[in-house]
Amino acid sequence: MTEDEARRSIGARRNPKSAEAILEAAESVLMEEGHRGFSIEAVARRARAGKPTIYRWWPSKAALLLDVYQRQKRDVVYPDTGSVEEDIVRFLKRLLSHWRDTPSGSIFRSIIAEAQSDEKAAEALAGYARDRRVQTGGMIARAQRRGEVGSEVDPLVVADLISAYAWSHLLTGRLDETDEAVRAAARVMLCGIVKTGSQSSAETLP
Amino acid sequence: MTEDEARRSIGARRNPKSAEAILEAAESVLMEEGHRGFSIEAVARRARAGKPTIYRWWPSKAALLLDVYQRQKRDVVYPDTGSVEEDIVRFLKRLLSHWRDTPSGSIFRSIIAEAQSDEKAAEALAGYARDRRVQTGGMIARAQRRGEVGSEVDPLVVADLISAYAWSHLLTGRLDETDEAVRAAARVMLCGIVKTGSQSSAETLP
The missing domain is CATH 1.10.357.10 (Tetracycline Repressor, domain 2)
Known part of the structure; x- marks a missing residue:
């Protein structure tokens, strides 16, 4: 993890809006790439978040997909x-x-x-x-x-x-x-x- | 299709036991290879049948799998x-x-x-x-x-x-x-x- 990523990761933990931003990014990735192109990496890139941030809240791709679905x-x-x-x-x-x-x-x-x-x-x-x-x-x-x-x-x-x-x-x-x-x-x-x-x-x- | 395959294919159409032999072969392939290794090719090899014979009775891998399942x-x-x-x-x-x-x-x-x-x-x-x-x-x-x-x-x-x-x-x-x-x-x-x-x-x- 780079310092930049680490900063964002800590920021994400402190900022409840980050979860929403990640979900929005996940939704966009899903709409544009379809579920075959959906990955934690792609969501992290789109949300400008570190993968560890995403994995802290969603233990798997399926868990994140389920939240987007909900x-x-x-x-x-x-x-x-x-x-x-x-x-x-x-x-x-x-x-x-x-x-x-x-x-x-x-x-x-x-x-x-x-x-x-x-x-x-x-x-x-x-x-x-x-x-x-x-x-x-x-x-x-x-x-x-x-x-x-x-x-x-x-x-x-x-x-x-x-x-x-x-x-x-x-x-x-x-x-x-x-x-x-x-x-x-x-x-x-x-x-x-x-x-x-x-x-x-x-x-x-x- | 080789002559050999054609002969087997016609034989299969005439012999009702061939369907049973293909289903048995399919079951063996499934048990040994799992469903990820399951393919019409593998079943054809095992049953010594032509792929056209299999496709005549089962239009898809899923249809054959469903018959094995049943x-x-x-x-x-x-x-x-x-x-x-x-x-x-x-x-x-x-x-x-x-x-x-x-x-x-x-x-x-x-x-x-x-x-x-x-x-x-x-x-x-x-x-x-x-x-x-x-x-x-x-x-x-x-x-x-x-x-x-x-x-x-x-x-x-x-x-x-x-x-x-x-x-x-x-x-x-x-x-x-x-x-x-x-x-x-x-x-x-x-x-x-x-x-x-x-x-x-x-x-x-x-």
Whole structure:
């Protein structure tokens, strides 16, 4: 590390805006070079930051990519309509169209792909997915507080199914699902499929 | 193509055992070289078959990999216990342990990864996933014939959620789920989460 780099590195630690500058640089590199041309080196050059600065905050290329991805995804907010069905349907529709209509879909696909052969990327993705399940589970927890969803339900299990549905649509190029198709999937989770009175549902339904 | 290759190619077209021999060769190459060393060339050498023969039956490396994968997965049969809950729970548990305990998990991860940047692999994967949804939906259709699951349910939508759950567990290294965790996810799809009498469930539950 040169003195200049060291100075910037210490500056970065002290200046919270540096993280934002690095994320902006990372976003530009990604847009211009694509994810194949994306590297910590290229981001460091663009941000005029030292590689150690970047590595201190992001342990891997995948971790940095995930933060850029999340930054682009901040417009995909969790709906809060007062109906858990509307919340789930709107959330899924927004997410699928965001992936389809912005570079986000292709970025996230490449992160998932990289995580299948790179241990650090796998860790970053698993941590990200865990965090998203907590966020998505918030929609279910709110519905529980309203009394719409039973207290025996684990919001994280429902969130896991919701995310899984979205991921599998992204990974198999099915981002064009109709409103009806998304709603049909949501209704399986909301209403179940077993007829009232049949054995399996006897414990939870009257 | 040499005369020798042409002869083998025609022989292959006439002899249904050749496809099996190619799949066996492909499996050996995969076991010995890993999926990074896997290529149509290597399989052709091992099977003593012409590359055109292989390409006639499998349009891409991913399509051949998927058939090898399916061949290894033939022991993961669909349960038929008479209870849709047991069927789904057992199917998911078998699939997750098969992926965890055999090379199948790593093969399928690499196919999904390749499909994110290779158009032919994407097509092969999408076709495979479509076919599996039909197979998995069979468990739900059987439950409908028994009267356990309502006729308004689309078995393919439920199958989509079941597959999505399995895929996302494979892709984020969560193949060690407990029986209870798998059952909790199955019960969301079976029983739903919305309380009886609340607005969203009023249409389908008494």
